[in-house]
Amino acid sequence: MAIEIEVSGEELDKIRKRRREIEERLKDVEGLERTLKVLKYEILLEQKEKLSKKLQEMEAHYRELLEFEKRAKRDREYMIKLRSELSRENEILRKQIGGKNENSRTWKGKVEKSNI
Amino acid sequence: MKIVVRGRGKWRKVTFNVPDELWRKIEEACRRNGFRVDEALRIILLNGYLDKSVSEEEILQLEKDIEKLEEQLYELEGKWSPLKFKAYYSALDNQNLAITLSGLIAENKRLRKMLGLKERDFSKVEELIHYYMSYAFGDKTKKF
Numbered sequence: 713m714a715i716e717i718e719v720s721g722e723e724l725d726k727i728r729k730r731r732r733e734i735e736e737r738l739k740d741v742e743g744l745e746r747t748l749k750v751l752k753y754e755i756l757l758e759q760k761e762k763l764s765k766k767l768q769e770m771e772a773h774y775r776e777l778l779e780f781e782k783r784a785k786r787d788r789e790y791m792i793k794l795r796s797e798l799s800r801e802n803e804i805l806r807k808q809i810g811g812k813n814e815n816s817r818t819w820k821g822k823v824e825k826s827n828i
Numbered sequence: 829m830k831i832v833v834r835g836r837g838k839w840r841k842v843t844f845n846v847p848d849e850l851w852r853k854i855e856e857a858c859r860r861n862g863f864r865v866d867e868a869l870r871i872i873l874l875n876g877y878l879d880k881s882v883s884e885e886e887i888l889q890l891e892k893d894i895e896k897l898e899e900q901l902y903e904l905e906g907k908w909s910p911l912k913f914k915a916y917y918s919a920l921d922n923q924n925l926a927i928t929l930s931g932l933i934a935e936n937k938r939l940r941k942m943l944g945l946k947e948r949d950f951s952k953v954e955e956l957i958h959y960y961m962s963y964a965f966g967d968k969t970k971k972f
Contacts, residue, residue: 714830717869724835727842727873734873738846741853743877744868748861751871753882756890763897770904777911784918787956791925794953798932805939 833873919960926957933957 719727727734737743829851831844846854858868871877933950940947 714832715865715869716832716834717866717873718834718836719870719874721835721838721840723874724833724838724840724842727833731842735844737872737877738844738854739850740877741850741857744854744872745857745861746881747871747877748857748863748868749882749884749887750878750880751863752861753887753890756887756894760890760894760897763894763901767897767901767904770901770908774904774908774911777908777915780915781911781918784915784922787960788918788922788925791922791929791953791956795925795929795932798929798936802932802935802939805936805943805945809939809942 831869922956922960926960929953930957930961 829846829848831846833842833844835841854868855865858865933953937947937950
């Protein structure tokens with residue numbers, strides 16, 4: 713049985729030069745286990761950091777959305793109130809311009825006093 | 829087991845013979861730590877071993893932390909998606925209101941001018957209209 717590994721020409725030269733060192737390393741299974749454990753730890757640590765960052769970003773965005781929802785609700789109520797107020801006022805003003813309303817002066821007085 | 833190392837695009841090769849028992853131990857070490865054999869061989873051939881060491885407990889703790897973070901993310905995603913949907917429709921509703929109000933304000937200004945009345949202060953609502961309309965027409969600098 714054989715397993716084939718492909719490396720670059722430069723890497724192959726290094727392997728040739730360090731043949732004895734590599735043969736010793738192959739026998740050192742404990743060293744391999746220790747190295748793989750460290751690498752596994754580093755991979756997991758990186759994964760944890762990525763997840764923490766993602767969670768922080770999502771929490772921030774979630775808070776923003778909550779805040780926006782509150783604001784949108786507040787604004788909607790205000791805009792609905794103002795819409796009906798302006799509709800009424802514009803209707804009165806139109807009547808005043810048309811000169812059809814005999815009480816136009818009274819209306820004018822009322823409109824002038826109104827505030828948003 | 830024979831390990832044949834070939835240079836990319838070259839005929840040259842280096843061969844290592846590994847006794848079966850030793851090979852089995854290498855395979856087991858890879859499996860225990862979640863690495864492929866070829867990855868471990870590259871470490872052996874090219875990088876060498878690390879001097880540091882970590883305990884099994886440290887790895888287990890990290891795995892637990894990751895699992896907890898994944899659970900938190902999953903839970904937050906469950907709440908976040910419907911809220912995003914709701915916020916989108918709230919923005920749409922307010923945009924429609926803003927359009928209607930723009931028209932009413934313009935009319936009010938015109939009528940008051942015609943009647944010689946003082947103009948009302950619409951600064952607050954104009955700010956709101958701008959806020960919701962800029963979102964509608966793609967000014968993504970206004971985030972929500």
